[in-house]
Amino acid sequence: MKTLQKTREKPQTVSVMAKLVSPLFGKGYGRALMLVGLGMTLFITVMSVLAPVISPYDPTQIGLGPPNDPPSAQFPMGTDQYGRDMLSRIIWGGRFILLVAVTAVVICLTIGLPIGLASAYAGGNVDRALALVMDSMYAFPGLVLAIMLISVFGVSIINDALAIAVVFIPSYFRVVRSQVLSIKEMPYVDAGKSAGAGTPAVLLRYIWPNVISSVIVIATVNFADSILTTAGLDFIGLGLQVNLPDWGIDLTYGRQALPLGVWWTIVFSGSMILMAALGFSLISEGYAERTNPKLR
């Protein structure tokens, strides 16, 4: 019996790891998308982490150069309306937006996943009620729900992240729940139960490995959406402090100088938001393509 258990455990752990990494190998369109996406996100992450080292100027220093100065050798991305160096602001500007996104995804994973798993596995009235509440929230536009939450609790990094997390928990819940509902009826789950596996074992060893691919897809989509939602909140005036170097805030205030033909403030900050959101979307798209043959 003991040997049997061991042989059963080992391939299991391998297969979960394999699910995460294997789509990166082999050939094809999905892999190319994933690699490009990973490259973009890696670039942005490294840039944000190393900001204090690589940034040429202080991003909040007013009057470094003339206001609204076009890109030049001294200021490769020009200056904004206060004469701050855009390149330094771009390098620093991902920190908050990414921090909010990471926090939101972590909150979603720690709340949405267990609820979805437990609710679907247990079934019954609680499950039905939860599904109804989650469905109503899902039908609601994320940005508007986030606006409502922030209008009650005020603006801060943790409130932004919480608001975004609340917006996305229903999508985790729905995906996990629908998967578990079909997987728990599979014969191999029954076989496991009859072999004496308890509820935790069934959930972790039989069901979880089959849910993980969809969780990865939804988490990366969630990353991209958090970035877009945070930028949207910045844009409508629910962003963090105005003087922080932040892509969303630079994009929002940069448009004031747009009629003067000042394109560099908005184009660079906007492209960074686009690149961040696109990077995560590409990972999700490529991963889905590799793991779900129906999409090909």
Add this chain to the structure above:
Amino acid sequence: MVMILLSIVFVVMRVLPGNPVLLRFEKTADPALVASFTHQLGLDKPVYVQYFEYLWQLLHGSFGLSMAGSFEPVGPQILSRFPATLELTIYAFIVAAIVGVLLGTFGAQRPGVADNSVKIFGVLIFAFPVFFLGMIFQLVFGIWLHLLPVSGRLSPGVTPTSFSLGTFHFETGILTLDSILSGNLTEFIDAVRHLVMPATALGLVISGFFVRMTRANMLETIRSDFVTAARARGLKERTIVYSYALRNALLPIITIMGLQFARLLAGAILTETEFNLLGVGSYLVDRITFLDYTAVQGTVVFLALLISSVGLIVDILYAYLDPRVRL
């Protein structure tokens, strides 16, 4: 479903700890002033009383009281802003549907490079912040090329006209419709010129989802038996694709349209702000700037109701179009 949504909104607004009145003032504000504000807005009553008052206000179309000025009901203000939002979303939707269906069908028909480019377009446009796309449009077509007006719904000097039916004068507030019905061609052209950029920006961003869904549904339909049967009968490929497959592939897309309406509204908030269109979305943003959080919450409730009603309409439409649902 609607009740659940409204109740969730209520719980978040009133029951959870968090106070819009306190957010409005500095922490050092006079407690008496805060108390008087709270009282005027009826926020000091027991929670269950507040809940029924809230539902009662909704039934009367008031959507709560504004914290700015003289505690006016928010409902009429929202309604006066609604036509602009409706106009923008309708045109954006048309753009999204046309781009989505065309590109989706195109991709599904030609596997390989064309298909992959369509897929990449879908991902790329999905990741675009709608206001960034709007800014690029403004910069290129408005500021550099001077082709289109950058903001607003009408040029200064052009006044919206109402149209008459017998002795009645109507004004829907949807400028393109009003001007056509009243025969005011200058106003129509002006309104269209102002709408092109916002509607295209919003429509393109939403179209990503349509492209993907049309493509996926087309691929599935093309593989189905009745298409093979049509091919066996020797029908032209074009006939098969456009009159056989597309019609069936479009059915599920209608359901998705219902879901996408929520994203369309969220995008409309940003687009209206960017292009200075006086709609519900820019009203919401205005109220945020004035820290008028009760009005913000009223607008959110309004949008919730709107989304639920559109969801219901889509369900009914779907049942009408697809007989299988009615069984």
